[in-house]
Structure formats: C-alpha cells, structure tokens
Amino acid sequence: MKIGILGCTGAVGQQMMRVLEERKLDIEELRLFASERSVGKTFEFNGKIIEVENMTNKNFDGLDYVLGALEADLSKEIAQVVVDAGAVYIDNSSAFRMNENVPLVVPEVNPEDCFKHSGIIANPNCSTIISMVAMNGINKCSKIEKIIASTYQAVSGAGVKGMQELNAQIRALAQGQVVLPEVFTKQIAYNCIPQIGSYDKNGYTSEEMKMQNEGRKILHNDKLLVNCTCVRVPVIRSHSISITCITEEKVELEQIKKSLQETKGIVLENEPTPLEVSNQDLVYVGRLRNDLVFENGISLWCVGDQIRKGAATNAIQIIEVLESGIQTD
Amino acid sequence: MKIGILGCTGAVGQQMMRVLEERKLDIEELRLFASERSVGKTFEFNGKIIEVENMTNKNFDGLDYVLGALEADLSKEIAQVVVDAGAVYIDNSSAFRMNENVPLVVPEVNPEDCFKHSGIIANPNCSTIISMVAMNGINKCSKIEKIIASTYQAVSGAGVKGMQELNAQIRALAQGQVVLPEVFTKQIAYNCIPQIGSYDKNGYTSEEMKMQNEGRKILHNDKLLVNCTCVRVPVIRSHSISITCITEEKVELEQIKKSLQETKGIVLENEPTPLEVSNQDLVYVGRLRNDLVFENGISLWCVGDQIRKGAATNAIQIIEVLESGIQTD
Numbered sequence: 001m002k003i004g005i006l007g008c009t010g011a012v013g014q015q016m017m018r019v020l021e022e023r024k025l026d027i028e029e030l031r032l033f034a035s036e037r038s039v040g041k042t043f044e045f046n047g048k049i050i051e052v053e054n055m056t057n058k059n060f061d062g063l064d065y066v067l068g069a070l071e072a073d074l075s076k077e078i079a080q081v082v083v084d085a086g087a088v089y090i091d092n093s094s095a096f097r098m099n100e101n102v103p104l105v106v107p108e109v110n111p112e113d114c115f116k117h118s119g120i121i122a123n124p125n126c127s128t129i130i131s132m133v134a135m136n137g138i139n140k141c142s143k144i145e146k147i148i149a150s151t152y153q154a155v156s157g158a159g160v161k162g163m164q165e166l167n168a169q170i171r172a173l174a175q176g177q178v179v180l181p182e183v184f185t186k187q188i189a190y191n192c193i194p195q196i197g198s199y200d201k202n203g204y205t206s207e208e209m210k211m212q213n214e215g216r217k218i219l220h221n222d223k224l225l226v227n228c229t230c231v232r233v234p235v236i237r238s239h240s241i242s243i244t245c246i247t248e249e250k251v252e253l254e255q256i257k258k259s260l261q262e263t264k265g266i267v268l269e270n271e272p273t274p275l276e277v278s279n280q281d282l283v284y285v286g287r288l289r290n291d292l293v294f295e296n297g298i299s300l301w302c303v304g305d306q307i308r309k310g311a312a313t314n315a316i317q318i319i320e321v322l323e324s325g326i327q328t329d
Numbered sequence: 330m331k332i333g334i335l336g337c338t339g340a341v342g343q344q345m346m347r348v349l350e351e352r353k354l355d356i357e358e359l360r361l362f363a364s365e366r367s368v369g370k371t372f373e374f375n376g377k378i379i380e381v382e383n384m385t386n387k388n389f390d391g392l393d394y395v396l397g398a399l400e401a402d403l404s405k406e407i408a409q410v411v412v413d414a415g416a417v418y419i420d421n422s423s424a425f426r427m428n429e430n431v432p433l434v435v436p437e438v439n440p441e442d443c444f445k446h447s448g449i450i451a452n453p454n455c456s457t458i459i460s461m462v463a464m465n466g467i468n469k470c471s472k473i474e475k476i477i478a479s480t481y482q483a484v485s486g487a488g489v490k491g492m493q494e495l496n497a498q499i500r501a502l503a504q505g506q507v508v509l510p511e512v513f514t515k516q517i518a519y520n521c522i523p524q525i526g527s528y529d530k531n532g533y534t535s536e537e538m539k540m541q542n543e544g545r546k547i548l549h550n551d552k553l554l555v556n557c558t559c560v561r562v563p564v565i566r567s568h569s570i571s572i573t574c575i576t577e578e579k580v581e582l583e584q585i586k587k588s589l590q591e592t593k594g595i596v597l598e599n600e601p602t603p604l605e606v607s608n609q610d611l612v613y614v615g616r617l618r619n620d621l622v623f624e625n626g627i628s629l630w631c632v633g634d635q636i637r638k639g640a641a642t643n644a645i646q647i648i649e650v651l652e653s654g655i656q657t658d
Contacts, residue, residue, distance in 0.1 A: 146622045150479035150571035152521045191604040192481045192569050194616050194630045203618030225622040229571040234563050240521050242479035242558040275520040289532030293475045293554040301523045
C-alpha cells in the first residue's frame with residue numbers, strides 16, 4: 001500500500017502516523033504532506049526518515065489512499081485532485097460528510113458503507129464516532145429513536161493549539177498571571193464552555209447538530225432525533241458523552257449489557273474517565289442503567305480518545321475495511 | 330437576631346459568615362461552633378473577633394437561628410438539641426431534606442414552605458438548588474413533567490479538601506510527580522469523574538436521585554420524573570447543569586424567555602461559564618432553545634456558585650424569608 005497524509009504536522013496527522021505503525025499496515029511507501037511552511041521538516045516512520053512535501057504541489061500520483069487531516073475548506077479544495085490521481089481520499093474534516101455520494105463510516109457500526117464510495121469516504125465528527133460506537137450496541141437490540149446527549153469535550157478537539165492553550169493557562173495561573181483566551185472563546189482552565197462551533201438559527205451549534213445529522217447517516221435511520229449540548233471541559237484528549245437514548249421497543253437492561261459486551265470496539269466498565277481511556281482505541285461505556293423518565297429509555301456514559309478513535313484510528317480502520325474487502329452487510 | 334453557625338471552619342460555614350455580612354442582616358450576636366479541635370480559633374465578623382465554641386457542649390440557648398454546615402450524621406445528632414433550645418435550625422446537609430415535617434426550600438421557588446416548619450428547615454442539594462431556580466421560570470409557564478439532566482460539578486462540592494486536592498494535583502503534575510487521589514475516587518485534574526455519592530440499586534447514585542426526590546418536594550409535584558447524571562469536573566466552585574425539560578403543554582420559546590427574565594434569582598445570558606458566575610448569588614441560565622426531540626421540550630444550561638447559592642446564600646435567604654414574615658402563597 002502507498003499512503004499519503006495531508007496535514008501531517010497537526011495532532012491528528014501525527015497520530016495517523018503512529019496508528020499506521022502500531023496497527024502494522026503493510027505500507028510500501030508513506031508520503032507526508034503539509035502547507036509550505038512545513039516543507040523540509042522530517043518525521044520518522046517505521047524506522048525511516050520521511051521529508052514533508054508541499055501539499056499545494058498536488059502531486060499524489062501512485063498513492064492508494066490519502067488520509068486527510070485538514071480543515072474543511074482546505075479539504076474541499078484538494079479532494080478532487082486526490083481522487084483524480086487515483087487514490088481513495090479518507091477525510092477527517094466535515095467537508096464531505098453529508099454528501100450523498102460520500103460514505104460516512106464508523107467501522108464498528110457501518111463498515112459495509114465503505115464499499116459504496118466514489119473516491120471519498122468521510123470520518124464522522126469525534127463526539128459522534130464515540131457516541132455511535134456505544135449506540136450501535138443498543139441499536140442492535142432495538143432501533144434507537146431518540147438521543148439526548150451532553151458532551152464533555154477535551155481541548156484536543158481544537159488541535160495542538162487547544163492543548164497548548166489549556167496547559168499555558170494552567171501554568172500562567174500558577175504564577176498569578178492574567179490569562180487571555182485565543183483558541184477558545186473564554187478561559188478553559190478550571191472552566192466549562194457550553195459552546196463549540198457556530199450557531200444555527202435553531203439555537204444549536206454546528207457541533208451539536210452533527211450528532212443528529214451524522215448519526216442518522218451512520219445508523220441508517222433518517223428519523224433519528226438527537227438533542228445534543230456540546231461543552232468544552234479542561235481535559236486533554238478524550239471526549240465523554242452523557243447519553244439517554246430511547247429505543248423503539250422495551251429491551252431488558254441485561255440484554256443491552258450483553259449486546260454491548262459483544263459489540264466490537266466497546267469495553268463495558270462502570271466509571272470510565274477520559275484520563276484513563278486516553279492513548280488507546282476502544283470506546284468505554286459505563287453508568288449503564290434504565291432511564292427513570294422514559295419507559296424505553298437507557299442512560300449511559302461513554303468515553304473515547306478524541307485524537308485516536310475520534311479521528312486518526314477511525315480513518316485507518318476504514319483503510320483496513322477496504323483492504324479486507326469483506327462486505328459484512 | 331442571634332445566629333449560630335455549626336461547622337464554621339468549613340467552606341460552607343466560612344461562606345455563611347461572609348454572606349451574613351454582605352447581606353447586612355441585623356445581627357445582634359453571631360456565635361461560631363465547630364468540633365473540639367477548632368475550639369479557640371478566631372474569625373472576624375463585622376469587625377469583631379469571634380472565638381469558636383465547642384459544638385459538642387450543645388449550648389445554643391438564646392439563639393434565634395442556627396445554620397448547619399455539618400455532615401449529615403453530625404447534623405442528625407445535634408438538630409433536636411438546637412430546636413429544644415428554641416432556635417430554628419436551617420440545615421445544609423441531606424439529613425432532614427425528605428422528612429415530612431421539614432420544609433425543603435429554595436427561596437426563589439417555594440418561600441411559602443418556610444412557614445410550615447416545626448423547628449427545622451432544610452437546604453436542598455447544591456445542583457438541585459441551581460437547577461430548580463432555572464426550572465421555576467419554566468414551571469410558571471407550564472408544569473414541568475420530565476427533566477433529563479447532566480451535571481458538571483465543581484470540586485467545592487467536596488468541601489475545602491476537594492478544592493485543595495484539585496490544586497495539589499495540578500501542582501504535582503506540573504512537577505512530573507505521581508498524584509494519588511484521596512477525596513475523589515480518581516484523579517480529578519484534567520479529568521471528569523462520572524460518579525458522585527454511593528450507588529442505589531437502580532444504578533443511580535445518591536447524588537443523582539436527589540434531583541428527582543428533592544425536585545418533587547420543591548416544585549410541589551409528586552409526579553415529576555428526573556433522570557440525572559452527576560459528573561465531577563476540574564472546576565473550583567460553580568456547578569453547571571445541562572438540562573432538557575418537558576412541560577405539560579407546549580409553551581413558545583419567547584414566553585419562556587420572558588418568564589426566565591422576570592423570575593427572581595436568574596440572569597439570562599447565552600453562554601455563562603462556571604468561572605464567570607463564581608463569587609456571586611444568582612443562577613445564570615443560557616443556551617435556551619427548543620428541544621429537538623420532544624415537542625414540549627426545552628433545553629438549557631444553568632450555572633451557579635456551589636458554595637454560595639448552592640449552600641450558604643440559600644440558607645441565609647431562608648432566614649430573610651422568615652424575618653420578612655411575608656407568606657407569598
């Protein structure tokens with residue numbers, strides 16, 4: 001396999017390199033691309049030194065897969081060039097997620113969609129990926145009709161700069177200094193910010209609407225209703241989501257527990273925390289219990305590493321599905 | 330007025346002294362009580378030095394009000410002695426909250442209940458107080474039938490020791506040291522812990538069940554259904570709660586907005602954060618919007634200072650209601 005990474009210097013791009021190594025994909029050549037200012041930087045991959053190429057030269061000939069870790073606007077500009085060069089473009093940005101011809105895939109949930117691509121496959125939003133891995137275990141018992149979610153999102157969701165801002169604020173505060181926010185709208189150290197993304201007319205943020213819009217596509221359920229509240233918390237790199245979901249039919253808790261235990265990509269544990277689940281690829285589901293408000297309701301807490309399962313790992317699992325060639329549905 | 334404070338050395342007891350000063354209650358005498366090891370310590374109140382008395386001597390003669398900032402088991406031991414001495418006991422612990430003869434009061438919501446006491450009045454749980462101030466503004470438009478809540482609770486909920494633990498962990502981590510949790514079950518710095526209190530058989534924690542049990546009593550609605558998920562976050566002293574509530578009838582968002590603006594104790598603002606609302610007494614309500622899942626649903630984010638409105642200020646407002654003698658209902 002010949003693989004390229006666009007945006008190789010960012011948090012997700014760097015993680016993609018590490019995950020490719022760890023999962024021992026059979027890679028003949030890895031090429032790294034970034035904007036002009038990073039050209040010439042080098043990174044080690046599988047013991048070899050690789051020099052960063054200029055992304056704007058748009059030279060992707062010979063690549064089988066290109067992993068995109070770019071902002072949405074940049075991704076939109078370059079996707080067709082990648083496809084025209086003959087590579088499958090797996091995009092971590094929001095640019096193509098809702099396009100009809102672009103599969104939106106969480107490999108544990110809807111791997112079969114990978115094979116319906118026309119050159120581009122999209123990685124869902126990070127909170128959505130983590131939530132949908134958990135929802136999948138319940139959806140198999142009875143169709144999920146409604147989801148009420150509140151997120152506890154790590155600063156890594158805003159990239160390397162987000163992580164740097166939290167650390168810098170904590171350091172500055174320890175020295176009694178004033179802290180001005182740059183990446184986030186307000187101080188994130190010792191705080192929770194109930195806004196991620198821009199506002200839609202309905203009062204929800206773009207980040208909040210992703211859970212419903214992308215959730216519908218991933219679960220193949222156009223009628224799924226999702227109410228999400230997205231909150232940034234002073235955690236480094238794992239997202240947590242408090243979820244109440246309502247299924248079409250009443251399912252016994254024991255059956256759901258069994259299904260979650262048997263579902264790929266899930267670890268069932270009572271009180272997983274974002275700190276504990278960081279730096280690995282599974283989604284931890286805890287606090288599983290019957291809802292007290294709705295007869296068919298189930299409540300739970302799910303947690304996953306935002307940079308890995310929420311982004312890099314999910315994209316690489318998509319390559320693995322394509323390579324395995326096994327259409328499970 | 331002659332007032333006593335039990336547990337005057339803790340976070341809530343100390344805050345009670347400051348709030349009594351700030352709100353300029355007409356206090357003839359303040360007496361401070363704590364356990365034996367604090368006897369002889371002194372605190373300044375309204376310019377006078379007051380020496381801490383031994384609580385276990387149980388000498389409360391002549392006091393009009395005694396404010397309790399004790400653990401529930403200690404509070405249970407001492408409450409009757411306070412009442413027998415002729416004082417009204419306003420208890421911040423969970424000891425008497427669900428007792429039939431004990432009013433459970435959020436002064437902005439059910440002040441009239443203050444006058445039904447038999448010597449003891451209880452302060453509700455801190456997250457419940459903050460949530461109920463917000464719910465009150467909606468409940469006046471149409472009865473709230475269901476609440477789904479996820480909390481973002483500050484470390485101050487575990488007292489001075491909780492705040493010290495977060496600060497100590499942040500400092501230790503900055504020096505590359507290992508951090509062992511003592512107050513909380515896991516490291517709280519850079520983490521979220523989805524467990525506060527002990528577990529009931531139904532899988533909910535004691536802290537989570539308070540929102541339903543106490544909420545029913547405060548809102549005078551035995552049929553209120555509440556599903557709560559309580560989560561500890563690395564924030565110093567203000568609690569935030571993400572709430573979706575469902576009313577009996579459909580109410581227009583503009584009407585709810587107007588009601589919240591006119592409701593005592595509330596500030597309506599789009600994105601209030603726990604850091605910004607600390608060190609004051611109002612409950613900030615933000616992110617107000619129609620729910621996307623339930624026709625009569627409303628979603629919001631509310632935030633309040635846990636030590637003040639969630640504990641000390643609420644107790645002192647109860648004294649103010651009793652002193653004003655105005656029964657509003």
